[in-house]
Amino acid sequence: MIIQIKGNVKYPITLDPSVWIFDDRKVKLEEAFTPSTVPNEDVIESNSKLNKPPVNHSIKKYNKKELLEHSYLMPIQEFIENAEADKQVSEAILKTTDNNEHTITYSELLESFLLFSIDGKQIKENGPAYLYYGDGSNQDDPIKGIKVIELI
DSSP: OOEEEEEEEEEEEEEGGGGGGGOOTOOEEEHHHHHSSSOHHHHHHHHHHHOOOOOOOOOOOOOOHHHHHHHHEEOOOOHHHHOOOTTOOOOOEEEESSSOOOEHHHHHHOEEEEEOOOOEEOOOOOSSSSSEETTTTTTTBBBBOHHHHHHH
């Protein structure tokens, strides 16, 4: 239940969505596509210039009930940036567990989210993650079963 980021990158990365439930960067699904939380170009640019958001830097007591009642997404941009894509990368091929491939633009990928938890549980069926576009345009039909993100 891992996701590989590979292709025209300096550092291929393997992601384990099962550990994201305690990550400070996660976003609740029901809040992700409201106008105040959809990342826009100004927010993305300012985030890239400022310090990155903390990743489990604070020790919090998590409300277990809350974690088990909500579905969570993880913004994908920081993971893609850490892989250091080549400058010529313009697209990403999303390979799924059902052996399908979906091609999206690199900019769409950077603004996307990965759904990794439904009602506080790891996604087993069609998992390990679903991809949602940053604008929420595919909320009713996310790309399911993401196992490889290949940058081309």
